[in-house]
């Protein structure tokens with residue numbers, strides 16, 4: 001029985017993942033033998049009530065990897081195709097491949113703007129993001145958006161392109177003001193580990209004003225483990241994010257499961 005949906009997890013990045021020393025103890029990965037196998041992780045997710053997950057690609061090769069996982073776990077892992085802002089400089093070389101893959105995916109992305117790490121030039125990021133918004137509109141699909149230190153720019157691009165209602169703002173970290181401004185564009189919000197972290201007060205204040213009918217939960221596997229920051233994340237942990245949302249909203253956890261799953265089913269047209 002599907003109780004939860006993890007709307008954003010990179011299963012293909014889990015194998016070999018080691019948490020960054022800045023958030024962890026610096027110990028090597030704590031993965032037990034065989035623990036990085038997607039089948040093991042999905043079994044644990046199913047046992048926790050996670051019915052299915054969206055596995056976003058971040059470039060052409062990882063989008064193909066996402067499709068391979070989807071073929072191996074039909075109906076449980078859903079593929080997307082997109083180019084992450086970190087790699088935006090590669091957009092001209094990848095645009096055709098990503099467009100071809102996106103036609104068969106449940107969403108375009110992950111794409112967006114990251115003016116925190118700035119691993120690609122800002123103008124390249126804007127071009128790649130705008131083109132992927134257009135691709136999502138052409139294909140009539142949702143678009144998974146990565147937003148870091150780029151609230152105003154992403155807000156304005158979603159507004160000017162009319163893509164707000166198809167945007168899923170993944171790992172949303174905005175406070176109440178930005179949450180309300182984006183809500184007015186009709187976007188969907190997806191919350192991750194930062195909603196749980198002790199440092200997450202701003203995120204929690206944002207979540208308090210997020211529209212329940214357009215809010216979802218995710219893990220961002222293998223990053224942002226909400227239970228043990230030093231360990232790699234996995235889809236089963238989406239339940240902990242849902243519990244945090246229930247605390248913020250002051251409602252029972254099962255209602256959060258029902259609402260977020262209904263939203264994911266509608267947004268990704270799967271269920």
Ligand SMILES: [Zn+2]
Pocket residue numbers: 008010056110220
């Ligand atoms: Zn991601």
